[in-house]
Amino acid sequence: MKYISTRGRAPELTFEEAMLTGLARDGGLYVPADIPTLSGDEIAALANQPYEEVAFRIMRPFIGDTFSDDEFRGIIARAYAGFEHASRAPLVQLGPGHFLLELFHGPTLAFKDFAMQLIGQLFEASLTRSGDRVTIVGATSGDTGSAAIEAFRGLDAVDVFILFPHGRVSEVQRRQMTTPAETNVHALSVTGHFDDCQARVKDMFNDFAFRDEVRLAGVNSINWARVLAQVVYYFTSAVALGAPHRKVGFTVPTGNFGDIFAGYIARRMGLPIDRLVVATNQNDILHRCLTTGRYLPEGVIPSISPSMDIQVSSNFERVLFEAYDRDGAAVAQLMDELKAGGFTVSQGALERLQDLFLSGRASEEETGATIRRLRETAGETLCPHSAVGVKVAEEHLDPGVPMITLATAHPAKFPDAVEAATGARPGLPPHMADLFDRDERVTRVENDLAEIEHFIRENIAN
Numbered sequence: 001m002k003y004i005s006t007r008g009r010a011p012e013l014t015f016e017e018a019m020l021t022g023l024a025r026d027g028g029l030y031v032p033a034d035i036p037t038l039s040g041d042e043i044a045a046l047a048n049q050p051y052e053e054v055a056f057r058i059m060r061p062f063i064g065d066t067f068s069d070d071e072f073r074g075i076i077a078r079a080y081a082g083f084e085h086a087s088r089a090p091l092v093q094l095g096p097g098h099f100l101l102e103l104f105h106g107p108t109l110a111f112k113d114f115a116m117q118l119i120g121q122l123f124e125a126s127l128t129r130s131g132d133r134v135t136i137v138g139a140t141s142g143d144t145g146s147a148a149i150e151a152f153r154g155l156d157a158v159d160v161f162i163l164f165p166h167g168r169v170s171e172v173q174r175r176q177m178t179t180p181a182e183t184n185v186h187a188l189s190v191t192g193h194f195d196d197c198q199a200r201v202k203d204m205f206n207d208f209a210f211r212d213e214v215r216l217a218g219v220n221s222i223n224w225a226r227v228l229a230q231v232v233y234y235f236t237s238a239v240a241l242g243a244p245h246r247k248v249g250f251t252v253p254t255g256n257f258g259d260i261f262a263g264y265i266a267r268r269m270g271l272p273i274d275r276l277v278v279a280t281n282q283n284d285i286l287h288r289c290l291t292t293g294r295y296l297p298e299g300v301i302p303s304i305s306p307s308m309d310i311q312v313s314s315n316f317e318r319v320l321f322e323a324y325d326r327d328g329a330a331v332a333q334l335m336d337e338l339k340a341g342g343f344t345v346s347q348g349a350l351e352r353l354q355d356l357f358l359s360g361r362a363s364e365e366e367t368g369a370t371i372r373r374l375r376e377t378a379g380e381t382l383c384p385h386s387a388v389g390v391k392v393a394e395e396h397l398d399p400g401v402p403m404i405t406l407a408t409a410h411p412a413k414f415p416d417a418v419e420a421a422t423g424a425r426p427g428l429p430p431h432m433a434d435l436f437d438r439d440e441r442v443t444r445v446e447n448d449l450a451e452i453e454h455f456i457r458e459n460i461a462n
């Protein structure tokens with residue numbers, strides 16, 4: 001299995017190389033050269049299998065010869081051993097034909113754990129074998145950072161630097177990033193919003209001297225392994241509702257487009273997904289683009305679903321690559337136009353995107369009202385991101401096809417928003433009960449590439 005860049009001008013890599021490389025050297029994102037498919041019988045055979053077994057069967061074809069079957073099974077087993085729920089990703093019925101896929105039973109209470117716990121194990125196995133060290137940088141609107149720090153804390157072969165927007169993550173998210181005592185992890189509070197953090201991370205990858213000097217690696221969803229790990233729960237949930245004999249729909253609260261892109265990959269692999277619905281909060285650039293074809297960032301507006309306060313959606317590039325028939329030059333051109341302010345997709349590409357995705361947006365009021373209503377009608381307390389998903393999903397229900405909405409975080413990560421909506425403050429689970437008593441360690445930095453690179457150089461263990 002080879003991996004190619006969405007901009008067409010970077011070397012082809014193996015799975016292991018793509019995983020350790022992060023951003024391609026032409027600025028693009030790695031995608032598999034071919035997408036393997038599963039037959040109807042192979043999908044049907046996933047029914048009633050443990051999550052780890054499904055993960056092995058879905059991801060194995062993408063891994064190539066990076067790991068033996070036994071090694072890969074061991075990696076998967078260790079990755080999911082710390083999840084609180086036996087089925088890892090349980091389905092809960094919200095109403096007729098509408099289900100919630102709870103993806104928040106991992107150690108940091110967000111869907112990011114599914115991929116990050118796996119990547120931690122993959123990096124450890126690969127770096128132990130090679131004896132190399134890497135420096136991981138990541139940008140976060142709150143959840144990727146905490147999941148990455150949890151997955152890599154204390155690992156000898158990596159230093160981790162996470163950039164988060166100052167004052168724009170919830171207090172629980174901030175403390176998850178700032179309280180771990182391990183000296184190989186560093187939380188950097190950056191003046192600006194998430195898009196600034198993500199832009200600085202990409203700048204570091206495009207600064208080849210720095211990149212090579214510190215041996216940069218990335219664990220944002222620019223890393224293909226992140227997307228791959230997220231494909232698995234589309235299969236487990238769809239099969240639980242009768243796939244491949246029955247079609248299903250998914251609605252995905254969307255920011256950086258990694259999670260819903262995993263759903264797109266699941267469909268390409270043969271899962272009968274009837275509708276893939278992009279759900280955005282008031283930062284609705286993806287909904288606007290899928291409706292009009294124009295991708296014009298307008299500046300981030302802080303919301304009660306802060307992890308989705310994103311205007312420059314990294315993985316949208318991967319789906320543009322598909323909508324433009326894998327024409328890397330066309331994608332590179334669009335990305336140049338984005339740097340200059342925005343772009344308009346061609347009519348043909350827009351039609352392809354609209355065939356692939358439906359979309360909708362939820363306002364702040366609608367999000368709060370959905371949290372309140374679902375608690376009353378279904379006894380389910382949603383986090384604000386999941387509430388955005390549920391609200392948008394309700395506009396796309398079809399009596400003949402079950403809809404699965406992804407619940408991407410635990411309500412306790414956003415207690416203020418949930419309390420404002422319901423009057424009840426969700427409590428943290430026992431393993432995080434003392435989070436507010438722990439000491440914080442955080443470095444305040446400006447949105448300045450040179451300052452951030454200097455801090456990283458000074459703080460990596462050589």
Ligand SMILES: Cc1ncc(COP(=O)(O)O)c(C=O)c1O
Pocket residue numbers: 110142143144221253254255256257258259260307308385386408409
């Ligand atoms: C809780 C939560 N929900 C939804 C999203 C959106 O996921 P994606 O960026 O993969 O679109 C994020 C982060 O981006 C998140 O942290």
Ligand SMILES: N[C@@H](CCOP(=O)(O)O)C(=O)O
Pocket residue numbers: 139140141142143144145219220221222255256258307308314
């Ligand atoms: N919502 C994310 C934003 C980064 O997304 P990623 O999937 O590219 O890592 C976060 O919580 O940080």
